[in-house]
Amino acid sequence: MKILSAAALCLSFVFTTPAAVEAGRLIAKVDVSEQVMRVYKDGKQIHKWRVSTARKGKYTPRGQWRGKHLSKNHKSSLYNNAPMPYSIFYSGNFAIHGTNQTSRLGRPASAGCIRLHTSNARKLFAMTQQVGTRNLKVIVQN
Template sequence: MKIFTTAFLCASLFFSAPAADAGQLIAKVDVSEQVMRVYKNGKQIHKWRVSTARKGKYTPRGQWRGQYLSENHKSSLYNNAPMPYSIFYSGNFAIHGTNATSRLGRPASAGCIRLHTSNAKKLFDMTQQVGTRNLKVIVQN
């Protein structure tokens, strides 16, 4: 029975792991431009408008690996505000979709990185394909 259990667990890990050739995904946010550029294996594949922290709030700068995904997340800090296709990268900070699309391209969030929901879904799906450990989030001025 132990052999069967071990074999099953190994097979589960093999089939649920991202493909070895999935490559690296980089989401690079330029706060001064309010733009995210997405790179796959070193090649830019997307450029999207974002909203980072509004006055009085802060979007941390630095580099992180993706931590976890939450497809239908609701904010525990801001009255259950919808955060569709969330990719958490540093504590409570995430890249996620927004319904405030008219604000994209200028600071408007409480610190997260907001994208048009269709773009957030694309990034979410790509991150699922490569695995969160293969997503690098870079936030710079």
């Protein structure tokens, strides 16, 4: 009887687990020297996208963070209301977001944020919504 009760408890946990836990971990790994982001879900690379990080005189911080908050139609309060669609903030004012300057992707061009093609930013934003910001790890390295 105890075994059946334990099995029933386990099954009830499986069917009531939040979607964020079931969806698995998401990693956005940015290589600044390559100007590339690789996206991993459950340990498997699922995307490789060109990015733009900080231009000369600016800085994109290196390190590891968890996603902090999302802002679908964000406008920069620091840079003349510049559009930052599908923003995923990870450290203070630093975010991963879409850009309309797609011709600059693949080389340093930002004031410190990580810019993506807007369609790719939309995909990453949706995946982050699915798993929850706490399950997004952002890694920025040289």
